[in-house]
Amino acid sequence: MKILNWRVRNVPVGKITVLLFGIAFFLFIAWQAWAFTDYWSFEPVFDSIRNAFLDLRKNFGGPGQMPMGLYNTIILTLKLLGVLVVLLLVGAYSTYVERKILAFMQDRLGPTRVGPRGILQPIADGLKLLQKECIVPLGADANFHYLAPVICFIPALMGAVLIPFGKGMIPVDLNVGILYFFALGAFGELGIFLAAWGSNNKYSAIAGFRAVAQLVSYEIPMAFAIMSVVLLSGSLKISDIINAQVDGLTAHGGLGFPIWFIVPQFLGFLIFFLSAVAETNRTPFDLAEAESELVSGFHTEYTGLRWAFFFLAEYVNIFIGAAIIATMYLGGYAGPELPFLGITLSSVFWFCFKVFLIFFIIVWLRGTLPRLRVDQLMMTCWKRLIPISMANFLLTGIFVFANTVRLTPQLWTVHLENSAYTSIAALVGILVLMFGLAWYFARDLMKPLKERET
């Protein structure tokens, strides 16, 4: 009789092991990046690109030359094309990275077949999806069905122009940067709801209702968390928010001392992180595509490239969310000097490192947690996150006000009488008071649907 000779791994893949692996993985990446930057530093490459642009610029704007507007248009087009390529690669390879990390956590191998260590798997997947037929179900609203993946995908791409890939590498540094990101987040919900409605499928419809309720709710704590950061930095602009963390001061305010906002805004960081996970429909908030309940949720009736666009949009959204978290709380592209290494790591490296860290945590959540029920999801938002985020906002306002007074004591009276901070703080105080009173009087109503008994 043939006795199968295969050793079974019984390594306890517990939390600590995963953590250790994560740290080891990051150290490995850091070491690789260090080796890379030591011999072939990124910065000269960027400098040469910058010089090429400056040379090009000499041919524009002067007398008898082409107009400056044309130059700006060319530069913008090049930037956006670069961002597009980067985003599509990131969207495709996020799936690969996620599958590999999940595979490690679940004690298996993940994709191994296409290319060395399965590195070409996303390309194979993409080609496969490209060949598939886009089926429109009978009775579906064909126009909405067609539009939905587009409307999902476009805002994801539009959000990418905000991302600070490195020092001086923000494609479009808008004045209203964070607000723009927030507005695009609301846009993506429309695509999900259109997909749900246009499919003429009851599972999709339920998923659509869930998605709208969830996304609209989770935008509130997210907005409060963003506003707290904006209070600290004094600006909505992405570069200003990073500068406020690196230098401590911006053109519009700031704390006066350099600190990453994760330290004064730890609560805000947690709230924003959870809301971002919920906004991107990831476990444990993946109610809209709850596979075991609603088959595939809003994209049940999608096939081929349209389906692929939903997934691309999802992963690009994760990337953008992680980039915004890194920007607002982890100092963006700034990194420590590491004098003992004798080199300065590229700002691009630090940015990618932080984004990957956030992405790893999101995947880790997926490997660990079950899905919340729909009522628990809403309770988490309305009863936990929103009050906490409001309190956090109030405390931030008070802190910023006190800090401003410390920096400029002569402005005390001015601030007290006519200050944006004071009015905002008063407003939030009233809101918190109202919420507290409502909570107190409606505490019987707000008990969970199913009381815990064991």
Added chain:
Amino acid sequence: MSEAKDFLTTKTGTLLEQESEDRFWLNMGPQHPSTHGVFRILLETEGEVVKNVKPIIGYLHRGVEKISENREWMGALPLTDRMDYLGAMSNNMALTLPVEKLMEIDVPRRAQWLRVLALETNRLASHLLFYGTLGLDLGALTPFFFAFRQREIAQYLLELLSGQRITFNYIRYGGVRGDITPQIEREFRNFISGFKPAFKEMWDLVEGNEIFRSRVIGVGKSDSDLLIRYGVTGPILRATGVKRDLRKDIPYAAYDEFDFNVVTHDKGDTYSRWICRYHEMGESLKIIEQCLDGMPDGPYIKKMPFFFKPPQGEIYSAIDTPRGDLGVYIVSDGSRFPYRIRYRAPSFCNLSVLPELLYGQLIGDVIAILGSFDPVFGEVDR
């Protein structure tokens, strides 16, 4: 709402009369990722709340009982593997037991111990599958892989014993098909030493998880009166605190020689069912260890002719499978063929109580409760 209409479907959905504007019928299954096979359930929902339930079974009906009547007794045995395909050993056991009683065969003691070994290994594999699929139903991926890594080895051990991975046909009239060799015993011991830390790890992964607890505690609460009225048995009944286990109550095979506990829990919700099944795995492990340590010598089967004629008569006996009490009622007219074989399938009886528990739940809980029942549709439809 007429009954005939319930099965009619239009091109786009189920044609059922709606009771109000706010409600609609949701057709879940037979092709749905979480119905554990081919179960169809029509849910009338108001928003996410289930207001009416219509379970529909029969998509996997193959007529096992009728086919058995046209085969010899020995030919009826492999058919039982196809009923509860996750606990096929128990099904073999269930059919051999009344036939042996009718023919008054003395089964060798070693054969009885080997039967216990096979039954408990199979129970372990079955509960491991439950552990994994309940995780999947709740949206967690990792428990499935943790469980299936161990289940794979359990299946491999059963393959070593019986030659098959799923449809074992191992427990025969008069004994078992093959003996355990020192090599196989070594593999069993390797499995046990590896399983113990993994078992602990499976507990750590799921039990302390706050989201898991909030998804299962208090969901699908049942009391023992209701369950007994519907004829529900197995871990679902034991989860309400009723200490019913035919391994203890009417010991068959060699179960009276083993030291094990009947696991019960008191709440009767999804969490209790999970706890019961989880701890039953530990008890199974205990029994397997005792089997390996004290395996008696002797023949592993009392030789029987391939065609045999049991005396005229009828007999009912029941055993405890991973899903509940599997009763077998046989009638023999003294010929080579069984006159009638009737199975009382535990999954079928357990499912009958499902509509009572689903009323007023949310859609996500429907899946969780169905998962906690751990039905096998090969057995429900037979």
